[in-house]
Amino acid sequence: MNDTYEYVEDQSISIQHYVNNIFKWMVLGVAITFLTAFGLERTSFVYDAGLIPLIAIVLQLFVAVRIARHLLSMKASTMKFLYIAYSVLTGMTFSIVISCYTAMSVTLAFLVAAIYFGVLVIVGTVLKKDLTKIGTICYTGLFVYVIFSIIAMIFNLGISSLLLPLISLVLFAGITAYDMQKAIQFYYQAQSNNEMLTKLSIYGAFTLYLDFVNIFLDILQLLGKEN
Template structure:
């Protein structure tokens, strides 16, 4: 084997390491965000002071909701102008605030039910993530329809705020599981494709954060929808 061949092999190995680091970073950020959200939720559940602070005032609760929306918008719309450090801090802040608001589920559903649904969500998410990363099918066209479905879910949810229909809510939750399960495969494929072109620079570190945010949102929405469908209330 000549020097050129050795150089090509070395370059290929280096690229494979960068690709693996990128994928590891994406899922590492996602798991960290879930852990932060879970810790924040349990902190509120075990603290009367935090519970009173967050749920004792509509101003505080809706202030946190607005903060969540602002942080997601900041990340998705302003990621190019942000530094990697700023993006990472914004993502961590979002997962923390989201955990504070999601703590309400621990008061509504039994602990056993929450754990069981979380495990089911993890299995579904893992299966669809593997499928998206390994399938030879192009999921781009499916992604467009899934995004249309997501818009439909948002509109239907807003309408049901006024209707307050339990049957309509059940239907929305059922569709939500299907849409975000599909989006998990779609987003996983996007991340796998992006990993092929990943470089060891700040730009791709920020891409990893955005990828983690997308997967985090997929996981959380599947989890909440399944909990509404099958969770056992206290």
């Protein structure tokens, strides 16, 4: 993403307000996802969905790419709409996932994920060490992890069901702390441009939302009790 921003004289958004906006939108996205998932899980959607989950996943990829590639050009209102749409689409696919586990398992996984995520966000906020190298390594590792997981699934390599989510949790530990630190760095790069700060707060919320969702899925796979 291009880090060149337009600067103006007036600065009205404080770092605290900016960070609060990130978490406000991140929590809103998570809430929308889980409300959508639990709402659909209690209907016949899970059993009659057909190709809808696949279509939802394709649309999720489209929205994620659009947000990442067109941050500088799109309006803040467009970003907000796409973020909410992504949260709903994720909830549609989540409804099928959580239907495979007991309600207690899903609740426990959510609470553990929230605690784990919260600790990582604090680390990314207060740690003075530059996490760029760690973030790059973890993102590279995540790419390799996804490719390996697909190969393992296709060729039925019999990898332990505990090993892969544990590896993913380690990778997302670095990624989450890095994403939080990066979001704060963006503030200082665009602190005089209120329009850009609004968009960056949505972008920061989106990246942290993705981190939380993946952490939740990993923990659910580790702790979840299937129906």
